[in-house]
Amino acid sequence: xxxxxxxxxxxxxxxxxxxxxxxxxxxxxxxxxxxxxxxxxxxxxxxxxxxxxxxxxxxxxxxxxxxxxxxxxxxxxxxxxxxxxxxxxxxxxxxxxxxxxxxxxxxxxxxxxxxxxxxxxxxxxxxxxxxxxxxxxxxxxxxxxxxxxxxxxxxxxxxxxxxxxxxxxxxxxxxxxxxxxxxxxxxxxxxxxxxxxxxxxxxxxxxxxxxxxxxxxxxxxxxxxxxxxxxxxxxxxxxxxxxxxxxxxxxxxxxxxxxxxxxxxxxxxxxxxxxxxxxxxxxxxxxxxxxxxxxxxxxxxxxxxxxxxxxxxxxxxxxxxxxxxxxxxxxxxx
Amino acid sequence: xxxxxxxxxxxxxxxxxxxxxxxxxxxxxxxxxxxxxxxxxxxxxxxxxxxxxxxxxxxxxxxxxxxxxxxxxxxxxxxxxxxxxxxxxxxxxxxxxxxxxxxxxxxxxxxxxxxxxxxxxxxxxxxxxxxxxxxxxxxxxxxxxxxxxxxxxxxxxxxxxxxxxxxxxxxxxxxxxxxxxxxxxxxxxxxxxxxxxxxxxxxxxxxxxxxxxxxxxxxxxxxxxxxxxxxxxxxxxxxxxxxxxxxxxxxxxxxxxxxxxxxxxxxxxxxxxxxxxxxxxxxxxxxxxxxxxxxxxxxxxxxxxxxxxxxxxxxxxxxxxxxxxxxxxxxxxxxxxxxxxxxxxxxxxxxxxxxxxx
Numbered sequence: 001x002x003x004x005x006x007x008x009x010x011x012x013x014x015x016x017x018x019x020x021x022x023x024x025x026x027x028x029x030x031x032x033x034x035x036x037x038x039x040x041x042x043x044x045x046x047x048x049x050x051x052x053x054x055x056x057x058x059x060x061x062x063x064x065x066x067x068x069x070x071x072x073x074x075x076x077x078x079x080x081x082x083x084x085x086x087x088x089x090x091x092x093x094x095x096x097x098x099x100x101x102x103x104x105x106x107x108x109x110x111x112x113x114x115x116x117x118x119x120x121x122x123x124x125x126x127x128x129x130x131x132x133x134x135x136x137x138x139x140x141x142x143x144x145x146x147x148x149x150x151x152x153x154x155x156x157x158x159x160x161x162x163x164x165x166x167x168x169x170x171x172x173x174x175x176x177x178x179x180x181x182x183x184x185x186x187x188x189x190x191x192x193x194x195x196x197x198x199x200x201x202x203x204x205x206x207x208x209x210x211x212x213x214x215x216x217x218x219x220x221x222x223x224x225x226x227x228x229x230x231x232x233x234x235x236x237x238x239x240x241x242x243x244x245x246x247x248x249x250x251x252x253x254x255x256x257x258x259x260x261x262x263x264x265x266x267x268x269x270x271x272x273x274x275x276x277x278x279x280x281x282x283x284x285x286x287x288x289x290x291x292x293x294x295x296x297x298x299x300x301x302x303x304x305x306x307x308x309x310x311x312x313x314x315x316x317x318x319x320x321x322x323x324x325x326x327x328x329x330x331x332x333x334x
Numbered sequence: 335x336x337x338x339x340x341x342x343x344x345x346x347x348x349x350x351x352x353x354x355x356x357x358x359x360x361x362x363x364x365x366x367x368x369x370x371x372x373x374x375x376x377x378x379x380x381x382x383x384x385x386x387x388x389x390x391x392x393x394x395x396x397x398x399x400x401x402x403x404x405x406x407x408x409x410x411x412x413x414x415x416x417x418x419x420x421x422x423x424x425x426x427x428x429x430x431x432x433x434x435x436x437x438x439x440x441x442x443x444x445x446x447x448x449x450x451x452x453x454x455x456x457x458x459x460x461x462x463x464x465x466x467x468x469x470x471x472x473x474x475x476x477x478x479x480x481x482x483x484x485x486x487x488x489x490x491x492x493x494x495x496x497x498x499x500x501x502x503x504x505x506x507x508x509x510x511x512x513x514x515x516x517x518x519x520x521x522x523x524x525x526x527x528x529x530x531x532x533x534x535x536x537x538x539x540x541x542x543x544x545x546x547x548x549x550x551x552x553x554x555x556x557x558x559x560x561x562x563x564x565x566x567x568x569x570x571x572x573x574x575x576x577x578x579x580x581x582x583x584x585x586x587x588x589x590x591x592x593x594x595x596x597x598x599x600x601x602x603x604x605x606x607x608x609x610x611x612x613x614x615x616x617x618x619x620x621x622x623x624x625x626x627x628x629x630x631x632x633x634x635x636x637x638x639x640x641x642x643x644x645x646x647x648x649x650x651x652x653x654x655x656x657x658x659x660x661x662x663x664x665x666x667x668x669x670x671x672x673x674x675x676x677x678x679x680x681x682x683x684x685x686x687x688x689x690x691x692x
Contacts, residue, residue: 225451226447226452227451229446230452230514232392233390233392233438233444234466234469235434235439249454249456
């Protein structure tokens with residue numbers, strides 16, 4: 001009887017391993033990663049992200065970081081000593097300004113990517129800029145993700161007037177162009193003393209609506225699932241139903257969007273820095289570097305090109321990975 | 335009243351939609367005694383599921399319990415008092431928080447229809463059984479885990495310790511249904527509402543599950559309300575049956591009386607539409623037409639547009655619940671054949687058979 005039937009089933013092995021049935025949707029991290037491994041562009045994106053994260057971590061644990069980002073000349077020379085051949089180093093403080101990259105006619109391998117208008121090594125600044133960008137991308141996206149998830153999940157789960165109030169508020173926020181919103185936010189909160197942290201919070205808040213709307217739409221369907229009804233019928237508290245049952249099952253598209261939005265926030269904060277509302281000199285930030293560089297566009301175009309490439313590659317990495325993640329998490333698109 | 339566990343009296347649950355009031359449950363009364371399996375049978379849309387969610391007080395907007403009483407083992411789940419011609423919830427009615435803490439899961443558990451949808455795909459099966467047990471019984475985390483494994487074993491899941499950590503997608507439909515039963519029974523409720531739990535399963539598995547439920551029922555002495563559209567399941571499992579049609583119970587009685595001494599044309603029609611090996615499809619006797627909308631139910635007896643025995647009187651008289659067991663008070667039928675209200679004198683009902691009244 002009962003036992004016999006289940007025995008034959010066990011002989012087949014766990015159904016999840018079969019996977020070819022077509023109707024058995026596979027889940028889990030291992031499966032997702034396996035799928036991404038099979039996808040060349042997503043794999044490329046993953047490698048870019050790993051490199052970017054590694055670079056930012058390495059610079060993060062370097063105790064010299066704070067001194068280096070302050071930007072005194074001797075500190076940059078110290079960094080030069082680490083990154084290039086010490087024997088080529090000019091005396092401290094005497095580095096040539098706006099040196100072209102090494103492969104150009106007047107370049108030197110002491111500064112593989114040249115120097116900036118103050119004679120600081122460009123490669124070093126680019127590398128330190130990675131840390132700012134990763135911090136900006138992750139923190140701002142997290143703010144949007146957490147805020148949006150809470151608002152959207154509550155809104156979608158409870159419905160009614162709660163939904164109306166929250167979603168109208170969110171839509172009001174959504175109607176304002178993010179750049180304008182962030183600039184206003186920065187100016188107000190910082191008292192006209194902009195800093196990257198305000199930009200990060202501003203962008204994070206500006207992206208709350210995107211996440212809130214996405215997760216709400218998912219929650220609307222997930223809350224009708226029988227397991228949510230079953231949890232209610234078993235006397236689980238609303239808060240626990242949201243936390244344990246509704247949100248985890250609504251989260252996949254949000255995760256994809258977050259990955260894509262790390263790239264977007266990096267771009268937007270770089271734009272803010274370019275406008276002077278983000279990172280302030282002497283912080284090594286790609287957007288800030290671009291802002292300075294555009295004044296020397298004719299004299300030394302390389303100063304604009306390098307941070308541009310860094311931004312491009314990083315964002316591309318996150319986008320490719322995000323696309324791959326989407327394909328992996330959505331079984332309908334093969 | 336002491337021998338009644340659940341008593342539902344004249345329960346009405348209506349849905350207030352923009353296109354009118356849907357009378358999904360329109361005055362049903364039934365009771366469940368300890369250790370009994372009571373069937374709630376009817377076609378899709380008869381209001382069976384709404385009736386069960388009303389018992390749990392989990393009716394979603396725009397649905398509302400508008401009147402009636404539900405008593406469960408001395409506590410009032412639903413009750414109204416009349417004040418100034420309006421019905422106001424009675425004071426001793428359990429608050430929402432009390433419902434959650436005392437009744438849901440603890441005293442009454444539900445097993446849902448679709449085993450594929452009733453388990454959360456992101457948690458292991460064992461964790462879900464444990465969550466419900468932990469919530470509804472005074473057990474520490476470790477004890478709850480052991481109890482969860484024990485319950486999985488009790489419902490016939492082999493190698494329960496290993497399968498505890500597996501995910502729902504690694505279980506077959508029948509196995510998942512067993513898990514749902516383990517989840518419900520693990521909370522040690524006094525009443526389990528089973529909402530068409532075997533409908534999604536194939537017949538062999540259904541048989542096993544029914545057998546399992548019968549065994550466990552005897553072992554744990556839990557009462558069941560078994561919601562189904564399948565008279566076959568009812569015959570196999572239930573002690574007493576309530577037949578529902580369009581928001582009302584049309585016949586109520588012990589299983590044998592319902593099957594062998596059928597007193598309502600609808601029950602008769604249901605019974606003769608069961609597929610049987612000795613009859614081909616052509617010989618089946620399906621009920622004509624479809625169930626009318628509960629938004630605008632037919633006047634008189636709600637079944638008259640489809641009833642083979644309908645007479646003119648049926649269109650006028652709203653039938654009450656008539657005792658058809660010679661005053662023994664065990665079997666009731668809501669058909670005016672069994673009352674002295676002029677059925678036998680009136681003309682047979684014909685014409686506009688399936689039309690909706692204006």
